[in-house]
Amino acid sequence: MKKYVIIGNGAAAVGAIEGIRSVDKEGGITVISREPCHVYARPLISYLLQGKTDKKRMLYRPESFYEDNGVKVMYGRAAVKIDPEGKKVKLDSGEEVNYDKLLSACGSDPFVPAFEGIETVKNRFGFMTLSDAEALEKELSEDKSVLIMGAGLIGLKCAEGIAERVGKITVCDLAPRVLSSILDADCASLMQERLEKEGIEFLLDDTAVRFDGNKAYMKSGKEVSFDILITAVGVRANISLLKEAGADCGRGIVTDEKMQTSLKDIYAAGDCAESVDSTSGQRKVMAIMPLAYMQGRCAGVNMAGGEEIIDNAMPMNSIGFFGLHCMSAGTYEGECYEEKGEGYIKRLYTKDNLLKGFILIGKNARAGIYTAMIRNKTPLDSVDFETLKKTPSLAPMGKSYRTEKLGGVV
Amino acid sequence: MKRVYVNEKWCLGCRLCEYNCAYANSGDTDMVRALRGKKINPNIVVEEYGDINFAVSCRHCADPICVKSCISGALSKEDGMIKVDHDKCVGCLTCVLVCPYGCIKEGEHGAVSKCELCLENSCGEPACVKGCPNRAIVFEDRG
Ligand SMILES: Cc1cc2nc3c(=O)[nH]c(=O)nc-3n(C[C@H](O)[C@H](O)[C@H](O)COP(=O)(O)OP(=O)(O)OC[C@H]3O[C@@H](n4cnc5c(N)ncnc54)[C@H](O)[C@@H]3O)c2cc1C
Ligand code: SF4
Ligand code: SF4
Numbered sequence: 001m002k003k004y005v006i007i008g009n010g011a012a013a014v015g016a017i018e019g020i021r022s023v024d025k026e027g028g029i030t031v032i033s034r035e036p037c038h039v040y041a042r043p044l045i046s047y048l049l050q051g052k053t054d055k056k057r058m059l060y061r062p063e064s065f066y067e068d069n070g071v072k073v074m075y076g077r078a079a080v081k082i083d084p085e086g087k088k089v090k091l092d093s094g095e096e097v098n099y100d101k102l103l104s105a106c107g108s109d110p111f112v113p114a115f116e117g118i119e120t121v122k123n124r125f126g127f128m129t130l131s132d133a134e135a136l137e138k139e140l141s142e143d144k145s146v147l148i149m150g151a152g153l154i155g156l157k158c159a160e161g162i163a164e165r166v167g168k169i170t171v172c173d174l175a176p177r178v179l180s181s182i183l184d185a186d187c188a189s190l191m192q193e194r195l196e197k198e199g200i201e202f203l204l205d206d207t208a209v210r211f212d213g214n215k216a217y218m219k220s221g222k223e224v225s226f227d228i229l230i231t232a233v234g235v236r237a238n239i240s241l242l243k244e245a246g247a248d249c250g251r252g253i254v255t256d257e258k259m260q261t262s263l264k265d266i267y268a269a270g271d272c273a274e275s276v277d278s279t280s281g282q283r284k285v286m287a288i289m290p291l292a293y294m295q296g297r298c299a300g301v302n303m304a305g306g307e308e309i310i311d312n313a314m315p316m317n318s319i320g321f322f323g324l325h326c327m328s329a330g331t332y333e334g335e336c337y338e339e340k341g342e343g344y345i346k347r348l349y350t351k352d353n354l355l356k357g358f359i360l361i362g363k364n365a366r367a368g369i370y371t372a373m374i375r376n377k378t379p380l381d382s383v384d385f386e387t388l389k390k391t392p393s394l395a396p397m398g399k400s401y402r403t404e405k406l407g408g409v410v
Numbered sequence: 411m412k413r414v415y416v417n418e419k420w421c422l423g424c425r426l427c428e429y430n431c432a433y434a435n436s437g438d439t440d441m442v443r444a445l446r447g448k449k450i451n452p453n454i455v456v457e458e459y460g461d462i463n464f465a466v467s468c469r470h471c472a473d474p475i476c477v478k479s480c481i482s483g484a485l486s487k488e489d490g491m492i493k494v495d496h497d498k499c500v501g502c503l504t505c506v507l508v509c510p511y512g513c514i515k516e517g518e519h520g521a522v523s524k525c526e527l528c529l530e531n532s533c534g535e536p537a538c539v540k541g542c543p544n545r546a547i548v549f550e551d552r553g
Binding site for chain 1: 416418459462466497498500501506509511512515519535540553
């Protein structure tokens with residue numbers, strides 16, 4: 001009987017458990033979970049504060065999940081060392097766990113730069129975990145002002161989550177626009193306007209250089225008073241365990257198409273892993289939930305002796321703020337087809353006879369047809385792209401595609 | 411398992427399936443009251459392309475990318491049928507971003523909506539197929 005050990009208990013771990021069990025119903029699976037709780041949907045912590053979900057509904061898998069899959073979870077334990085020769089993992093409790101196949105699914109941790117005086121700030125929170133959200137929730141009240149550092153996905157989702165529950169929110173970011181890693185200036189300003197309508201204020205191209213108690217001194221010379229400080233400036237892949245064990249690491253743990261690391265019998269998946277973005281050919285950490293699950297699943301299948309590869313990974317995101325949704329996928333290079341209207345932008349990027357990426361704000365019905373064209377590398381001259389670029393639909397994909405997809409099992 | 415399959419050469423584009431779908435999922439027992447004056451938002455959509463028409467609904471994929479991508483765990487496969495848990499869904503639309511066939515969409519009350527083969531409503535079998543006068547959609551087991 002094989003012994004599988006998974007470090008971490010997020011989406012990648014769940015994917016791995018389901019992947020392993022699709023091949024091997026017998027082997028023992030042990031999950032080492034630093035967080036002391038059943039797996040929950042991490043992106044839902046902002047919806048929790050918004051009252052759109054609760055702790056029970058935000059469980060990523062049913063309560064019986066571990067039992068159903070014969071998984072032993074060691075809650076509240078962290079892996080501190082991996083011995084790849086002896087094939088064992090050492091925990092913070094001093095215990096050792098032996099493995100035949102090991103998966104690092106330990107995600108990323110927030111990164112907080114060493115701002116001068118940050119230790120003088122009493123009410124300071126990160127926004128990554130359920131316990132972060134619960135701690136923050138205790139401090140929320142309508143007379144309080146909040147400063148959020150970071151106008152990326154996490155900072156803005158936090159802003160949306162607490163907007164109704166605090167007096168004032170200011171968001172600052174060193175970048176000149178919101179969501180700078182996924183949006184260009186035009187698209188970003190559309191999203192920013194939507195957030196501003198809810199009273200959220202922005203200080204862009206600006207950051208705190210010093211803190212003193214409840215005050216932030218900004219690079220621009222401005223001073224911002226706050227009751228609550230939320231730091232969401234960035235995350236870093238948790239690579240140290242594997243790096244110390246000798247695995248190749250860049251920003252993330254380097255993996256191949258099977259999610260295997262450079263070390264024998266050790267795999268990595270999710271936010272801690274680095275893999276090839278098929279739309280740009282570059283290796284990167286793509287920290288998104290769907291990929292975390294799929295990489296975990298792929299790793300699990302391979303760990304259990306099955307065969308699966310991922311050769312079509314790409315960055316993609318669907319995020320909404322106060323009802324305005326923004327979808328993005330792939331790489332923004334090549335020729336751009338644009339449509340624009342009130343509260344609406346569509347941008348499709350094509351190059352070398354392929355759809356490479358897109359941004360859709362405001363209207364997004366059937367967007368997955370575009371995503372599939374990127375993922376499948378559909379040659380544009382094999383479809384009626386003139387029709388497709390206006391309306392994502394299946395008819396312009398051609399008769400044989402329709403017959404296969406609508407007349408058979410897919 | 412049985413799924414809804416398309417015979418595009420028989421489809422006249424009459425959109426009866428769209429209406430039957432909207433009615434079956436309205437929870438109402440009176441079709442006129444359920445649909446009159448309302449913009450329908452059915453889980454099956456008729457495409458028109460030159461003289462080609464056909465009705466598309468969820469393929470109930472054997473390897474469903476929507477389920478793998480759902481950020482909340484609201485989508486699941488139950489006896490081959492792909493289901494939405496409306497209480498869990500937070501309406502992030504990640505599933506809309508990944509469904510290759512454009513078969514899942516924004517619904518009401520902040521959750522997405524998709525074809526559940528009328529197994530979750532009182533109809534019990536796909537209302538779209540039952541009402542199609544031309545057998546341009548059929549409910550069959552093709553594996
Ligand atoms: C507020 C917020 C909103 C988000 N919104 C979206 C969204 O809308 N769409 C989207 O696609 N993505 C979103 N994401 C990103 C998404 O949550 C991540 O990509 C996903 O959770 C990654 O899954 P994972 O399993 O790789 O890592 P994680 O979910 O981070 O799980 C890793 C686990 O490993 C544990 N761990 C770490 N080190 C150790 C150790 N040494 N020993 C034991 N355990 C350890 C950690 O405590 C953690 O529980 C969001 C993230 C946040 C924080
Ligand atoms: S919603 Fe789309 S991806 Fe999901 S099962 Fe249906 S057709 Fe497949
Ligand atoms: S919209 Fe709902 S069902 Fe779709 S991915 Fe988001 S939470 Fe899951």
